[in-house]
Amino acid sequence: xxxPVKAWTPKPSATPxxxxxxxxxxxxxxxxxxxxxxGLGVQREAIEAECxxxxxxxxxxxxxxxxxxxxxxxxxxxxxxxxxxxxxxxALVTYHLTRIGRPREASTLHRFVETLRASGATFVATAQxxxxxxxxxxxxxxxxxxxxxxxxxxxxxxGRVKRAEGxxxxxxxxxxxxxxxxRTREARYVIVEAEAEVVRRIVAEREAGRTCAAxxxxxxxxxxxxxxxxGRWNATRVSEITRNPAYRGTLRWREGEREIVVPxxxxxxxxxx
Numbered sequence: 665x666x667x668p669v670k671a672w673t674p675k676p677s678a679t680p681x682x683x684x685x686x687x688x689x690x691x692x693x694x695x696x697x698x699x700x701x702x703g704l705g706v707q708r709e710a711i712e713a714e715c716x717x718x719x720x721x722x723x724x725x726x727x728x729x730x731x732x733x734x735x736x737x738x739x740x741x742x743x744x745x746x747x748x749x750x751x752x753x754x755a756l757v758t759y760h761l762t763r764i765g766r767p768r769e770a771s772t773l774h775r776f777v778e779t780l781r782a783s784g785a786t787f788v789a790t791a792q793x794x795x796x797x798x799x800x801x802x803x804x805x806x807x808x809x810x811x812x813x814x815x816x817x818x819x820x821x822x823g824r825v826k827r828a829e830g831x832x833x834x835x836x837x838x839x840x841x842x843x844x845x846x847r848t849r850e851a852r853y854v855i856v857e858a859e860a861e862v863v864r865r866i867v868a869e870r871e872a873g874r875t876c877a878a879x880x881x882x883x884x885x886x887x888x889x890x891x892x893x894x895g896r897w898n899a900t901r902v903s904e905i906t907r908n909p910a911y912r913g914t915l916r917w918r919e920g921e922r923e924i925v926v927p928x929x930x931x932x933x934x935x936x937x
Contacts (some may be wrong), residue, residue, distance in 0.1 A: 681784040686715050687753035688725035689744040691763045704729065707759035708789040714757055723753050728747055733765045745776075748785045755786035761795060838910045839863070839891035840933050853930045860933045862888060866905045867934060876902040 690707035708725055713723040728740035741764070747753040758764060766772045780787050791793050797809065835845055840859040845851045862883070869879050876899035883897040885891075888898045909916050909925075913932035915924045 679784050680786065681754040683718070683720055683754040683786050685723050686718075686720040686754045686755040686788075687723055687758050688712075688715070689742050689746040689756060689758045689763060690725060690729070691728040691733065691738070691740065691743055693730055693733065707763065710759050714788060714790045720755060722755075722757075723747065733762065745779065748783055750782065753785070755788060756780060757788045757790065759789065760791045761789050764783045822839075838908055839905065840911065841930065855931050855933060863905055863911055863933050866902055867911070870902070870906050875899070876906075 688708070688711040688758070690704050692704050692707070704727060706865050711725060721867045724743075726740040726743040726747075728738040729780060731740075744756055748756055761773065764776050770772050777787060785794070817904050840856055840863045841853045842856050843851055844854045866879055866883075869882075870876070880897040880899055883902075888897070890901060905911070911933045913930055914925060914927045915929040
């Protein structure tokens with residue numbers, strides 16, 4: 665396995681090499697496998713088939729398993745680029761541009777392509793045959809992927825808002841609540857009164873002027889279970905309780921860059937403003 669490559673510095677474009685040997689790169693995270701079907705086996709088979717079709721000798725396939733595409737210091741990607749820069753391979757083949765980086769990492773993707781161009785190497789994404797080793801096609805691919813991602817986020821947000829407005833669950837219940845009727849269309853948040861009393865106490869003591877640290881210390885002294893059930897109370901957890909709008913009946917979460925706020929989506933534990 666090669667050394668991680670932390671910085672990809674563009675250089676003047678070299679004369680394109682004649683491709684005889686290729687190196688493959690595959691990556692997957694848990695989210696990728698669950699949502700997109702980009703399993704390592706699928707990617708590997710696609711790369712092997714593409715190299716066979718083109719008559720290229722596949723020298724190696726390097727992988728990063730369970731590593732986010734936001735990281736530039738990926739061992740597998742570093743090894744694949746190392747094969748290109750050392751001359752051991754003339755082309756880098758992957759399954760999809762997102763295996764190199766997500767659309768929000770556009771600068772990373774462009775640096776990657778510039779590195780290949782500077783070495784005269786060829787880039788191939790088997791699921792996107794129209795992408796070449798140039799910034800223009802990569803830029804188009806990034807823009808298209810970003811637009812698709814934004815559309816998915818909008819549709820996802822709309823669906824969650826409708827469920828929340830109908831009183832249905834849209835995520836894990838906060839401390840003080842549980843889900844009743846889980847895995848049914850009638851699933852709802854309901855108040856856990858013992859935990860709700862702790863929430864009311866925390867808010868009352870903070871309003872009386874006690875610090876978050878002092879409130880946490882008192883709760884621990886009385887062996888009152890924290891939101892995690894096993895851990896201890898601390899100032900951060902106390903502060904999160906006092907700032908969470910769910911306790912006044914409002915659910916709030918983020919969808920990409922958007923903040924979603926749905927009043928009246930959960931039973932209120934605190935009835936005062």
